[in-house]
Amino acid sequence: MFQGHGDDGYLYGQTLAADFSTNVWHGGPPKGLKEHLFSQWENVQRYPEVLAESLTEKIALSCNFKAENILVTNGSTESIYLIAQAYQQRKTTLIIPAFAEYEDACKMFGHEISFLDWSALQTGITPGTELLFICNPNNPTGAVYPDLEQLIQKHSNILFVVDEAFIEFTFSVISVIALIEKYTNLIVLRSMTKAYAIPGLRLGYLAANPVLIERLRSFKLPWSVNTMAIAAGHFIFDHAKTIEIPLQQLLADQADFSKKLSASGLIVYPSHTHFFLARTNWQTAAALKQFLLKEFNILIRNADNFRGLTDKHIRIATLSKNKNQLLINALTKWKPI
Structure with a gap:
């Protein structure tokens, strides 16, 4: 779309x-970010890191994960399309109303799509579902689902993709990102553009079990995250405690x-x-x-x-x-x- x-x-x-x-x-963006990016200008004369390796290490350290648990992306949209491609032609359930890119990405890669209303999530997951996308907090409604772990544990045969692009904008639910070490059927999408007001730079990351990350990495284009976006990511994680909204x-x-x-x-x-x-x-x-x-x-x-x-x-x-x-x-x- x-x-x-x-x-x-x-x-x-x-x-x-x-x-x-x-x-x-x-x-607007965090104070000092603009000046930091201007100071990095000469670096655009060289190719960026192929997989944003230095930022991957920093994010992993911040989350108490290993680098193998993280994949830095060109915003959440790249994450969505990578997942749809890596698990193409699956029987996929989308929890609606939802961000249109889940459906568009799944259509592009031949998924058999079914739709489930947010209110029916507890009991309505279709038998045979292999992949499920849910945004929590949800876009566009702002609703939250309080106990996703119960569903992830119950449906161990389903790969849950939990989009947490707006997790910084609520007190009503906590992130499930810590659960990636407990469950091998969970991928968490995080955005770095919403809370830090840098959507034009396109920056996000995936967190998951190393086996899942390796599969997604095998479909990823080199240099998809540009030098300035990587520099912005470093600044944000270096100043995370002082730039919260x-x-x-x-x-x-x-x-x-x-x-x-x-x-x-x-x-x-x-x-x-x-x-x-x-x-x-x-x-x-x-x-x-x-x-x-x-x-x-x-x-x-x-x-x-x-x-x-x-x-x-x-x-x-x-x-x-x-x-x-x-x-x-x-x-x-x-x-x-």
Whole structure:
């Protein structure tokens, strides 16, 4: 899906007053990262490390793993496509609503796909399933599944792919990354672009049993992670304790924002993260998106291309209080004439 994601403001050729379509941390990259990357500029004259080996070692050390447990990738999207390729033509279950790239990647590599609603996960896994993708916390809903270990243990014949791209944005669930040493049927996807606001650099990693990592590595293109992304990864792990997002405040802002949006006429769904789903009461999400762009230079995420949602659903991320108020004010004009 080359189009249909959030953060697509570049398509419209206008200066945005506020962009609610992306669920990247609105506070921007960590202080000092820009200067660090500028200091690394001369390194772009050489090829990057073939498999980002130095960053692999640093991530492994940070997580108390061995380097054999980690594979650094060009963002979570590369991770998803690597898994779909390495385990092609499997019987694969996707927990929905879900990030569209799971389905697109699996279609590309001939998977037999079935879909399971989030609410039916506990008992609804189809017999014969070989591979299962779940995002926890979930994109686009912000829901969390509290006890994935129970499912991973129960279905030992299924390879669980747990996408934790938004794990830094919730207090409601803890990462399952520590379980990779306990279970050989688990791959954990981590993103380094959301919480540190560097999606343009494309950086993430996989954590799993060494046998699984070796299989995925055999399909990986050399030099897929560029020199600047590797340098950013080093900076982030070197300063991890001092560059965490202010999550307590962010979630408090989200609660206040959601309440005010509900009062403005949107139907807002509960979420455990800074982003959440909402639904317009009239016309469509596409119409609302165009209205906000044309009249207020505000961008939202039309969520009608998430399987399981409708043409009235939108996804909204919490921004600063001032920008949140721009959307609240604009929505007072979104009503039948």
